[in-house]
Amino acid sequence: MIFRLGHGEEEERKSQPTRVETLYMLGRQVLAVSCGAEHTIAMCQDGLFSWGGSSHGQLGHGDRLNRTRPVQIGTLADKNVVSVVCGQYHCLALDGDQRVWSWGWGVHGQLGLQSTDDRLFPVHVSVLDYKEISFIAAGYGHSAVLTSKGEVLVFGNGMYGQLGLGNSEKQSCPVVVPGLQKRTVYLIGCGNFHTVAVCTDQSVYYWGKNLQRLNPPPSSQQGNNRRGRPNHSFHNTLANSFTPQLMSGTEFDDTVTQITCGGFHTMFLTAAGSVYACGKNQSGQLGLGPTTELLCPKKLPNFDRRKIMGIAAGDEFSLALDETQTPWVWGKTEHGQLGIDDRRQSLGTPVPNETLRLMHESSRGVESPDVTEPSLFALDMGWQLCDFAAFGSDHVPYGQEALCAALKCLHGFYRHTPIVHQLYLTQDWTALTTIYHDAQQWSQALECALLGCTSDNASASTAGEVIKTYMDLFVSANKNHHSYSFVMCGTQMMTCLFSYWKTRGFSFTLLEGILGEHLSTLAYILSLFVGHNPALASGVSIEFHMKVVKEVQCQIGSGLPKPSDIIMSSHSKDRKVVVEMSDRDERLWSEIRRNLFGSLHKGTSVHISEQTLASLEAQVKETPNHELHPPEAIVAFSCGHSFLESQFQTKIVPEFVERAHSFFPVPIHQTLKHLQSHYKQSQFYLCACPYCVFQYLRKEQLDTGTPPSNPIHPWNP
Secondary structure, three states: OOOOOOOOOOOOOOOOOOOOHHHHHOOOOEEEEEEOOOEEEEEEOOEEEEEEOOOOOOOOOOOOOOEEEEEEOHHHOOOOEEEEEEOOOEEEEEEOOOOEEEEEOOOOOOOOOOOOOOEEEEEEOHHHHHHOEEEEEEOOOEEEEEEOOOOEEEEEOOOOOOOOOOOOOOEEEEEEOHHHOOOOEEEEEEOOOEEEEEEOOOOEEEEEOOOOOOOOOOHHHHOEOOOOOEOHHHHHHHOOEEEEEEOOOOOOOOOEEEEEEOOOEEEEEEOOOOEEEEEOOOOOOOOOOOOOOEEEEEEOHHHOOOOEEEEEEOOOEEEEEEOOOOEEEEEEOOOOOOOOOOOOOEEEEEEEOHHHHHHHHHHHHHOOOOOOOOOOOOOOOOOOOOOHHHOOOOOOOOOHHHHHHHHHHOOOOOOHHHHHHHHHHHOOHHHHHHHHHHOOOHHHHHHHHHHHHHHHOOOHHHHHHHHHHHHHHHHHHOOOOOOHHHHHHHHHHHHHHHHHHHHHOOOHHHHHHHHHOOHHHHHHHHHHHHHHOOOOOOOOOHHHHHHHHHHHHHHHHOOOOOOEEEEOOOOOOOOEEEEOOOHHHHHHHHHHHHHHHOOHHHOOOOOOOHHHHHHHHHHHHHOOOHHHOOOOOEEEOOOOOEEEHHHHHHHHHHHHHHHHHHHOOOOOHHHHHHHHHHHHHOOOOOOOOHHHHHHHHHHHHHHOOOOOOOOOOOOOO
16 A cells, blocks of 8 residues: 555545644644655645655655655755655755755656666755756656746656657756757646746747647558548647647736646646646546647636636646635546545536635634745746835845845745744844734734844833834734634733843833723733733732723623633632633634544554564564564554664653753753653553654744754654
8 A cells, every 4th residue: 555645554545635634733834735656745834744655765764665644854854945846756856045856766867866776865966056946847757947047957758758858868967958048938847748838928838748639540540541641640740749849829818827737738827817728638637628638728717707826737637726715626536536525537627625625714713824825926027126225224235124125025925934934043033023014913023023122132112112013003903802813812912022021121110001002902811911921920010900900890891792701809819711612612622522532433553564563573683682582562653653662762762852952942841851751651652752742842942933052953763
């Protein structure tokens, strides 16, 4: 079994979308996903995770063992990967420094490493370093990359002309496609055996295996026509293209913003939200009904009244996401790849996948969003931007002011995650404040602004102006002051500003005046915060305490909608908080119950795969004089990690504690002490294995914003 769905050992066919629990439970925010023939790779905020088959090392873990659940690729954990694509059995990744990495199947030279060997770990394609790569694509056995100057380089299998070099030979070193050197390409895509490029003038070029009908005509028409002469028209139609050919009839309604290739079909998305398709259509993957194969792109009429934000293609099926976050699917469905229950083998026109839409709405209601990622990356097609060099000092033409101006001007057109990560590393609090401010993430914006005040050693009045600004914005931007999200965000802001104020030793009189301007709105939040954080609020005056209590009592007595009932007493240490259950809470508890009890029907045992047993047996045999020792016990976890008990206690647990002590910038002494004791004394472990616990704690530490003294590298088996 291949386990490409990432649901563990029980890898039965699933016709309905099912969440990959490992990534969800680890709290990983998935930014992109790419699939090969037998494997899947997810790009998360903190690196790449892979699972499925690894017969050629395509999972990137240094071996050829299958993985039933997502496992992080350690080699690229600290490389700030911004894009990843999967071929049939190989992968390409692009990092933030425009370096390309490749691994997996290499027999055709598709890794670009001037070799035809498989690579079990990601390897840096150093020959491309000077090219400033901006885009990557992968086919069945070939690869293509695009430079920032619009050049296309290819490598791998050229049997059908998919390299566009005028021959059918393999190429293990990246080579520029000569037929496009006078064109400026800004989008590329690779199908199984074909390649497509879109130029800035909206012309489209394709090369490789013919995208039209592959079924031969009747035998009487194959060799000769009615006059007995060779049927050149038939042979020309089926001829493969070994050099880039201009695609005729491309009449797009707007600029092409995305291109995606399936096995033998290609789709285009325009800035107007329209979808065009061409190529083979044996399973209805073009979405145009029972039509014949098309060489020229044709617009899908089903989306005339909808704006599509993104498209994707599999071997013989296609997907699209509209502006309401509704997924649309069409094409081959016999293996459940469309995520719908349908007994037909294929669908010729797009249909909505309601299950995925409802799952998206549910998850959006449970989890508080981070800085939102743009749903569509617009292309720089002649924008009239201001001169950012004019901002700030003449001596520093592209300094702090220019960066903040660019972030504000281009808000919504860049991916926030890698930029935020880099700004945290450099402690650029002003730029971070700009990003969070524009995204209306008020608690994060206030935190970064106050960190900037700390680094500038700002006065109490200056810090007070910052707090007043964000309190005003926070209150005015939220219409429902009793919503769950408002209370949670407000509580985070109180924790931030009170911590700052107490650390700096400022007088609380000024802070009380600022908060008093919005006391009617903030009273409930303040009552919760003061009640649960008496140490931070110890400097608040009795008079202000009484004002808060009085305001809360008035709100409760007025019959206004309230998120909870609260009883506070300034003379009693007992505080009672009764929170009403909202729809959001119901969904949250539903998720918790599902995670706790969803797998009980599978039994209480932990399954160990044959490959894992073989690996453990090999470790036993490597132990000196193992024949003289009693049989080794095995420590097995439901995440899929298993260990010999002796190695678990003498090597894994001590290394876990040592790594946490050495690398984490925020100490967790009590947590480590408890975990170490639990691992040593328990026969049944109620927590995850040390590898998974470390990965989760690593993410939490990085999210604190406290820069580590040493890089916190992932820890994988």
